[in-house]
Amino acid sequence: MISTVFIEGLKVETVIGVYEWEKSILQTLVLDIEMAFDFSKAITSDKLEHTLNYAAVADHCQDFAKIHRFELIEAFSGNLAQELRDKFSLPWIKMTVRKPTAVANSLAVGLTLEFGEKPIGNSN
Numbered sequence: 001m002i003s004t005v006f007i008e009g010l011k012v013e014t015v016i017g018v019y020e021w022e023k024s025i026l027q028t029l030v031l032d033i034e035m036a037f038d039f040s041k042a043i044t045s046d047k048l049e050h051t052l053n054y055a056a057v058a059d060h061c062q063d064f065a066k067i068h069r070f071e072l073i074e075a076f077s078g079n080l081a082q083e084l085r086d087k088f089s090l091p092w093i094k095m096t097v098r099k100p101t102a103v104a105n106s107l108a109v110g111l112t113l114e115f116g117e118k119p120i121g122n123s124n
């Protein structure tokens with residue numbers, strides 16, 4: 001059974017930006033992540049090892065943001081999404097990344113990207 005797990009509003013601190021002043025400060029990015037995963041074993045076993053551990057995904061995002069520095073949110077988002085797909089064996093991921101302080105008088109700017117094919121139906 002393919003389903004989607006999501007993490008909404010995950011705040012990470014990272015060094016990101018094209019301007020020199022941005023390259024020496026931490027800024028907050030806000031992530032919304034949807035991930036396809038086969039939950040069929042978890043439904044019958046009720047065991048964490050048979051599901052997608054969203055706490056581990058969130059921790060990985062935090063660590064990624066601390067370690068890496070990018071100028072563009074496109075590069076941050078694409079690299080993080082690809083790393084999550086590889087590490088957690090995700091057939092599909094959709095990620096929205098917001099940079100709340102990027103444009104004056106706006107709530108946020110950002111982007112949404114998708115990698116992979118979202119499976120439809122039963123994967124058994």
